[in-house]
Amino acid sequence: MKLGIILETKELEKAWNAFRFANTSLKRQHEVKVFLMGEAVECEEIRDPKFNVHEEMQKFINLNGVLYACGTCLKSRKLEDQTSCPISTMNDCVDLVEWADKMVTF
Secondary structure, three states, rough: OEEEEEEEEOOHHHHHHHHHHHHHHOOOOOOEEEOOHHHHHHHHHEEEEOHHHHHHHHHHHOOOOOOEEEHHHHHHHHOOOOOOOOEEEEEEEEHHHOOOOOEOOO
16 A cells, blocks of 8 residues: 655654654555655654654655655755755645555554
8 A cells, every 4th residue: 555644743742653653664564755844844863762753754754755845844844955855845745646556644
């Protein structure tokens, strides 16, 4: 199954669970793409002893998950030069929704 995930928060536990869900889905042989929007574009910097979002993001990338980040959201936070995610557009987000069999939003 093709799973699309839109993450809109940098709240520790929610962001951590979104990537745990994505990683579990990849391990179960699903194709997964994640689109970071709004404050979620800041997730790459989250390092918390209990909810280490950065670590889960790295696992996602290592499992060949596809990660996008909203370019407008990155630019508004002056993070476009500090991200390892491809800078994406709303067209990319629409493409993800059209590609996916199921969408999940956190």
